[in-house]
Amino acid sequence: MILEGAHHRSITRTADGEGVCILDQRLLPWEVRWVELRSAEAAATAIREMWTRGAPMIGATAAYGLAMALAVDPDDASLSRAYQALLATRPTAVNLRWALDQVRTAVATLPELQRADAAFARADAICDEDASLCRAIGEHGLALLRSLHAANPDRPLNILTHCNAGWLATVDYGTATAPIYLAHDAGIPVHVWVDETRPRNQGALLTAFELANHGVPHTVIADNAGGLLMMQGKVDAVIVGTDRVTANGDVCNKIGTYLKALAAADNNVPFYVALPYTTFDPATPTGADVPIEERSPEELTRLTGPSADGIVTIKVTDSPASNPAFDVTPARLVTGYITERGVLASVG
Template sequence: MKLEGEWVRSVARTESGILILDQRKLPWSVDWVELRSAEEAHRAIREMWTRGAPLIGAVAAYGLAMALQDDPLQLDATYARLAEARPTAINLRWALDQVRDAVRNLPLTERAEAALRRADALCDENVALNRAIGEHGLALLEELHARHPNRPLNILTHCNPGWLATVDYGTATAPIYLAHDKGLPLHVWVDETRPRNQGALLTAFELSGHGVPHSVIADNVGGLLMQRGQVDLVIVGTDRVTANGDVCNKIGTYLKALAAHDNGVPFYVALPYTTIDRSLASGDLVRIEERDAEELSWLTGPTQAGELATVMVTSSPAYNPAFDVTPARLVTGYITEQGVTARI
């Protein structure tokens, strides 16, 4: 997507590794970081230099390939190391499975190159999947706009379901980008998404770069907007959808689904097939990642002088679960690469 006027992907191969954006510094500083080993990939995923279920899967796939370049016998050990970097998002383990299965039965001398080819293919597939999600979602947005053709379509998002969370296009943002490029008038309400403010920092950054009209709102504003009729639909991404359709996504998604249900606002989840986990019957079986309390109690941003500073917002003990689960009964539909469906 567009970054400083140029079309880029969020991960790119180099001669010695891969390039990713250090998302901890966005939007204040656009810094590309080269990862040259599996351990650097693990650190980038764990410390959230890179984030978003499909993207961390891609980075992990390259991390496993880089480990095999150093030592083709490190397949299983590196797989296990990378798989535990973020426990909730299913795409991470799925991507590692894809690379491991592609090389397991090959001679040791062929493993590294085959792993890189598979990682490259996973990235290309993710772009194609997200583009297809965007096209199916575009038809939905056009249908909804036709009901109120004299005003922009108001869409509410949560967290960052954009190209920074994938290889390109994003999931929930893919229909938004395609609709904007086609000239459909729309406006996006962007939840700030505490505790890491991934909506205010990342989604808003993306939409600004693409020229999409939007407003950042506090997480608790969405219900009021829905009551006032100022939200036509909610579209979110997801880190895992279980076999019954329960949706595990960034903490706060469940509350948006409840508000949407209470106000008759359609609630859609955008996802590729790689995010479906049919091994789990329901969302109450998903392991919810609990992250460092400092993500909640400290904030980083520029001062009036333009210098980045980190400040404490509370000195009390904090509890920081990263995800919640939205029951399938609250989901209007799922926007997938195959189309819009009421069931997974």
């Protein structure tokens, strides 16, 4: 990722190797603050309270959390407790369980004194692989964006994205944003419509922050503006990330994604989903089988932002509120899946 003109990864080991550093995404874009996580409990808190988020990034953080637990107590009981505690933090993103399973399998048969080092090594490898996977997604997506731009070479290519599937949600590059960054770097004039993504505004706060740091032209729009823009011919393609793709190709992603897919289908706008293999869940038959996380109503009934007096929170309503964090887009609405293996018409 490009941050203040320099390249960084979204998660790195601390200087002593005993913890990890992440960006506190709750503060972005108003403050850039790196925080250290030095225990499984801290990793669990960071995931649950959304200091960090995004399916691959959640998995990476959880993997290190399990390693930190084993550094304190490497026995089987400690392994099981930390695994279950981290797994319980957020139910929808499949990368969380995948990463925890990877670390648990890597250490299960080892002597206790070897477990922590092996767990950290596996977590390091998960991060390295994620960066490579996202780079490959970007390269395959770049070919797609070249083709789309060739259809209208005299104007910028307009991409609409929802939520944040960028480098903040992964170790590097992002999923949905990787093709955009590579296209921009290759000289393709690309412009991004950035859904604000209520209620946590990950688009307006995080995706826009990323794109600005990379120098990519973009415009933040209200969540309900995308359909109009598609009707007006101002969107060439929709590219989103995902927290889980089920065996039949259904896509579980941030709430509001389904409505974008419906609008895209009605206006003949291609709708692409970018994901690594770690986000594909062949064990879950359809989107109807995915647990949908219900978050605090206060995320919807309160707004937080900067003022002259610092960060303030204001009340939007006193009415009851429901806050499902994800929805499911049926596979029939997906034009293609941009993966590390190429752009696929179907998954599985």
